[in-house]
């Protein structure tokens with residue numbers, strides 16, 4: 001599958017960097033951040049009914065990788081509705097959640113009123129050095145304009161010996177919900193529509209890339225594992241509906257298609273999901289490291 005810059009696999013990371021340095025499709029971090037921010041503000045109330053049923057499946061493995069237990073001071077970065085913060089608190093940890101979307105923060109506060117949630121940017125954390133024993137990012141890294149900067153910030157606010165853990169989606173051949181959607185667009189529509197270019201969506205699906213970026217941010221003792229997850233969809237229509245109404249980059253990609261192409265894409269996605277009895281493998285890649 002040939003992916004555009006906006007959703008490209010790690011195999012294309014260097015190409016994307018070359019394009020950037022050539023200035024052909026350089027990433028404008030401010031424009032991409034604004035695009036993501038507006039997107040999350042718009043879909044915050046729909047997130048729980050869409051991707052959440054699958055993103056929460058890797059939370060126990062993620063908290064184990066970050067060594068979260070009783071008394072651990074945990075920061076859940078890009079917390080969305082706050083699932084990881086809540087799961088950490090259930091283990092006896094002291095958890096705080098941070099998200100740059102005020103709407104997401106409201107969702108989290110409504111869902112878990114006993115936990116502290118703050119509006120804030122992963123790339124500029126409003127905490128002093130060495131404030132936390134563990135930092136977790138569930139499916140947040142792939143939405144950041146400058147993920148390297150977020151890792152540097154995470155390292156700064158972690159205490160020495162503290163652990164960071166993040167999950168991202170596996171590549172679209174394995175996380176087949178994405179594979180189905182991207183293949184359908186490639187077949188019937190156009191993957192290279194004009195949405196603000198961002199860092200490659202599947203960049204951190206590659207363990208070597210995660211380790212490289214973690215090391216550059218100052219982390220040591222890396223571990224990267226794959227975590228099986230299954231998406232039990234309500235019906236063959238659900239995958240299209242969630243991508244169209246409950247995602248940011250993939251929704252923008254779908255919304256930019258011509259009407260005829262979009263109908264063909266919708267039908268193709270429906271058929272591919274029906275063939276799989278609306279149960280899709282959506283594994284996560286879980287990376288962790290120590291300060």
Ligand SMILES: C[S@@+](CC[C@H](N)C(=O)[O-])C[C@H]1O[C@@H](n2cnc3c(N)ncnc32)[C@H](O)[C@@H]1O
Nearest residue numbers: 040055078079080099100101104121122138143
């Ligand atoms: C896919 S959701 C993940 C939500 C939650 N962690 C989960 O696992 O379900 C991505 C979240 O990242 C947040 N986000 C994106 N960029 C961010 C940034 N620069 N700083 C803080 N949060 C950010 C979005 O608002 C959104 O809530």
